[in-house]
Amino acid sequence: MLFTLDRSSRLTLHSQIEAQLRESIRSGRLPAGTDLPSTRLLAKELGISRGVVVESYAQLQAEGYVSIGQRSKTVVAEGGATTSSEESEATTDEVPNLRWDFHPGFPDLDGFPRTGWSRALRVAIKDLPGHRLAYGDLRGDAAARAALAGHLARTRSAIADPERMLIVQGVQHGLRLVCEALRTQGASRIGVEDPSLPTHSQVIRDAGLEPIPIPVDGDGMQVERLEGARVDAALLTPAHQFPLGSVLAPERRKAVVEWAQHSKGFVIEDDYDAEYRYDREPVGALQGLAPEQVIYTGSASKVLAPGLRVGWLLLPKRLYAPTLERKAYGGGISPIFAQLTLTEFIETEAFYRHMRRMRRRYRKRRDAIVKALEEEMPEAKPTGVAAGLHVLAMLPPGTDENAIAAAARERSVGVHPLGWHRSVPAPEEPGLILGYASQAETAIARGVKELALAIAASRE
Numbered sequence: 001m002l003f004t005l006d007r008s009s010r011l012t013l014h015s016q017i018e019a020q021l022r023e024s025i026r027s028g029r030l031p032a033g034t035d036l037p038s039t040r041l042l043a044k045e046l047g048i049s050r051g052v053v054v055e056s057y058a059q060l061q062a063e064g065y066v067s068i069g070q071r072s073k074t075v076v077a078e079g080g081a082t083t084s085s086e087e088s089e090a091t092t093d094e095v096p097n098l099r100w101d102f103h104p105g106f107p108d109l110d111g112f113p114r115t116g117w118s119r120a121l122r123v124a125i126k127d128l129p130g131h132r133l134a135y136g137d138l139r140g141d142a143a144a145r146a147a148l149a150g151h152l153a154r155t156r157s158a159i160a161d162p163e164r165m166l167i168v169q170g171v172q173h174g175l176r177l178v179c180e181a182l183r184t185q186g187a188s189r190i191g192v193e194d195p196s197l198p199t200h201s202q203v204i205r206d207a208g209l210e211p212i213p214i215p216v217d218g219d220g221m222q223v224e225r226l227e228g229a230r231v232d233a234a235l236l237t238p239a240h241q242f243p244l245g246s247v248l249a250p251e252r253r254k255a256v257v258e259w260a261q262h263s264k265g266f267v268i269e270d271d272y273d274a275e276y277r278y279d280r281e282p283v284g285a286l287q288g289l290a291p292e293q294v295i296y297t298g299s300a301s302k303v304l305a306p307g308l309r310v311g312w313l314l315l316p317k318r319l320y321a322p323t324l325e326r327k328a329y330g331g332g333i334s335p336i337f338a339q340l341t342l343t344e345f346i347e348t349e350a351f352y353r354h355m356r357r358m359r360r361r362y363r364k365r366r367d368a369i370v371k372a373l374e375e376e377m378p379e380a381k382p383t384g385v386a387a388g389l390h391v392l393a394m395l396p397p398g399t400d401e402n403a404i405a406a407a408a409r410e411r412s413v414g415v416h417p418l419g420w421h422r423s424v425p426a427p428e429e430p431g432l433i434l435g436y437a438s439q440a441e442t443a444i445a446r447g448v449k450e451l452a453l454a455i456a457a458s459r460e
Contacts, residue, residue, distance in 0.1 A: 001037060003046060013048055017056040025065050025076055034076040036066060099412040100447030104243065104390035104435035105306075111358055112305050116350045117341060124340035132340075135333050138324060140167025140312075144339035147346045148312050152298070156274060157284035159291040160314055166327060167334045170311040171270060171299045172203055175235075177330065178268060178295055178313065179207030181322035187232035190268075193221050195421035197242055200235060200270075213423035216241055220248030223256040226263075233266040233295075234259075239274040239283045243392055243421050243433045245384010247283055257286070260293035266316070267294045273302045275355055278363045279386040292316045300342065302389060303355060310338050362389060368441035369434060372448035377455065380432075389437040392418065394429070400458065401430040404451075407458040411450045 005016055024030045036042075039057060043050040057074055060066045067077040139145065144167060149160035168174040179190065190204050194213035201211040212229050215222050221236055234256065238248035248256075260267050269286045287296040291314070299311035315323055345351045369391055373380050380393040395401065401417035408415050418431035432451075436444055 001042070005046060005048070014052045014056040014059070017046075017053065018059050021056070021060060022063075022065055030076050032076050032078045036074040036076065038074075098409070098414040100439065100443060100450060101414040102416075102432075102434040102436065102447065102451075103414055103438070104416060104433050106435065106438045107302050107305065107389060108358065108361065108437050109305055110438075111361065113350065113354045116354065117304075117345065120344040120348065120350060121337065121341045124344045125337070128340070133336065136336055138328055138333060140165065140334055141336060141339040141343070144343045145312075147343040151346055151351075152285070152296075152312075152314070156271065157288040158296060158314060159288055164291075164315050164317070164320055166313040166315065166320075166323060167339060168311045168313060168327070169309040169334060170301060170306070171272065171297050172199060174297045174299075174311050174313045175200065175203050175268070175270075176207055177323050177326045178297075178315075178319070179204055179209050180326040180330065181319055182233055182266070183208050184322050184326075185319070189229070189231045191221075191226055191229055191231040191234035192423075193236060193241060194423045195243055195418060196235075196237070196423075198421060201423070204235075211423075215424075216244055216246065218244075218246050220246050220252055221256070223252050223259060226256070226259050231265065233268055235268040235270065236286070237270045237272060238286050239271055240384070240388045242270075242272065242388075243384070243390065243416075243418065245386070245388060245390075245392055247280070247387075248286070253286060253289065257290045257293055260290065265293075266319070269294050269296050271296060271298045273388045274298075275303050276359055276362055276389060277387045278359075278366060287314055292318075295319065303351075303358070304342075308338050308342075309335070310342055362437055365436045365439070365441055365444060366391070368444045369436040369448065372445045376448050376452040390433055390435040392431050392433055394418075394431040397428045397430070399430040401432060403458040404432065404455050407454040408451050410457075411454050413447055413450045413454060415451065 003017060003020055005013055007013070009016065021030070036057070037045070039050050039053040043053045057066060061068070064077055066074050068074060142162070145162040145165045149162045149165055152158040152160040166174070168177065187209060189210045189212050191214045192201055192204065192211045193216045195216065204211040212231050214225050214229060214234065220238060220241055221234070223234070226234055236248065236256070238253065240247065256267055259265065267286060271285055274283070274285070285296060287294040293316065295316065296314035297311065300308050313323065366385060370382055370385055373382050373393055377393065379396055383392045383394060385391050401419055405415050405417050416433040418429070418433060419425060419427070421433070439447065
């Protein structure tokens with residue numbers, strides 16, 4: 001703890017300690033339950049008599065700022081901070097606690113393989129040489145890149161060279177590095193799917209480039225529009241378009257590669273949830289068709305957990321050095337322990353056992369939400385159900401999807417209107433994006449029932 005004691009002051013030392021602790025507690029810098037240093041330790045660090053600290057703690061205890069906790073520890077007492085009720089209400093509003101949250105961005109975090117991951121971590125670091133804990137390779141740990149390259153080659157038909165891979169802190173981090181590298185190569189405009197994930201367009205803007213919306217239909221991005229849009233690259237989700245759920249048609253896969261080849265542009269492939277397929281054959285990564293034109297991005301966020309902050313890029317040769325340079329200036333070394341653990345997790349095949357288990361779980365939840373929509377919201381048409389972790393429920397023309405979202409929130413149900421993801425408004429095509437991965441089947445059924453009631457309320 002930081003104290004400033006002025007021995008020339010007319011205030012006694014214990015009064016100075018009391019005042020500084022009192023202010024730290026009142027302001028919330030020391031929240032309730034915080035352990036305070038022992039009187040012996042604090043006296044030693046401040047170079048004063050222990051009796052001075054004892055007297056300070058006794059006064060604060062009498063005023064109700066501190067209390068004696070378990071094992072005679074002095075802790076900050078409840079009620080010491082003076083945060084206003086208005087501030088408390090604002091904080092609560094910023095992080096709503098929804099009972100049925102159909103957020104499309106999360107896997108089942110309770111399904112994280114804690115035991116297997118802990119075992120892999122112990123094995124990975126048991127005999128780890130000390131030098132491996134230094135700053136390490138800017139590209140990412142060599143063993144991690146090799147393991148991920150083998151995984152992508154086997155499961156995604158990617159042409160995965162570990163020497164063309166960068167480990168990053170998630171897809172958005174990787175996308176930012178790529179966009180900054182493209183800008184250094186003279187790029188100025190990036191084609192993005194419309195609708196798509198809004199944060200992707202924001203990352204592009206933050207990198208100094210302009211996102212250009214390209215319409216999406218049941219066969220994916222309308223790639224024939226790229227030429228007229230005069231873009232330098234195109235960002236796609238070809239295996240499972242977000243949020244419509246369509247798969248990029250074979251003729252369009254071929255066309256977008258040909259566009260990149262003759263225009264000397266790039267395709268950025270976001271392969272965000274390709275591990276989860278239920279009713280269709282696997283679709284290989286676009287990168288496998290043209291590794292010198294396609295920038296591949298992926299992460300562990302959907303298959304394990306977003307909090308791991310592990311992602312990867314497979315880069316064309318001419319873009320590798322510029323992207324690595326941007327990583328050196330804007331993110332640096334990726335944390336080593338998550339890389340080492342993921343490597344062990346893949347090499348022992350615990351990774352694949354976990355994926356199979358979660359795929360079965362998510363299929364049941366997908367079936368549960370489709371059934372609930374049929375029973376409770378027959379006017380909604382679910383699409384994109386063959387893969388992924390979300391379903392898009394298209395609503396009748398003229399439906400106010402924003403009013404539904406507001407009414408649903410009043411019933412503690414969280415949904416994402418399709419319009420939130422559009423660059424060009426399309427009120428004649430309303431819909432709701434419903435993520436189902438993080439809720440059990442019974443909760444899904446109840447949540448959809450509440451959503452149907454919210455729709456009825458919004459119409460009234």
